[in-house]
Amino acid sequence: MTSVCSACGSSLQPDAAWCGRCLTPITRPAEATDRPPMWLETQRRERVSFDHVVYSRWRPGPTSFGALGRTVMTLLVLLGSIVGYPLTRGALVAFVGVDAPGRPFLVGYAIVASVVSLYLLVQIWKRARVA
Numbered sequence: 001m002t003s004v005c006s007a008c009g010s011s012l013q014p015d016a017a018w019c020g021r022c023l024t025p026i027t028r029p030a031e032a033t034d035r036p037p038m039w040l041e042t043q044r045r046e047r048v049s050f051d052h053v054v055y056s057r058w059r060p061g062p063t064s065f066g067a068l069g070r071t072v073m074t075l076l077v078l079l080g081s082i083v084g085y086p087l088t089r090g091a092l093v094a095f096v097g098v099d100a101p102g103r104p105f106l107v108g109y110a111i112v113a114s115v116v117s118l119y120l121l122v123q124i125w126k127r128a129r130v131a
């Protein structure tokens with residue numbers, strides 16, 4: 001749709017706020033009501049951006065860490081699984097009042113720690129949207 005200035009009759013840019021020649025402010029009541037609601041425009045814009053969504057394991061995104069952050073978290077998980085053993089054993093002594101038998105408890109702990117660590121590592125290294 002081409003519109004013309006009501007004051008000087010020159011043709012106007014489609015989304016101009018005022019006339020380029022005489023600077024008369026442009027009011028378009030009919031167009032204003034035809035305009036789609038804001039939420040629809042936002043939705044449309046997001047749908048367009050989905051066309052070039054990029055997922056990455058290495059690059060940081062708005063909701064994810066990059067390679068460095070993930071490596072640090074990985075080390076923390078590994079460290080936690082090692083430190084967790086004496087902590088868990090100490091907690092047993094402190095709260096339950098019995099010392100866990102060495103080797104069977106270590107094996108049991110290793111199994112639980114492996115499962116938990118594996119789960120955490122999968123979460124950490126999950127591909128995340130970066131663009």
Ligand SMILES: [Zn+2]
Nearest residue numbers: 005008019022
């Ligand atoms: Zn004009």
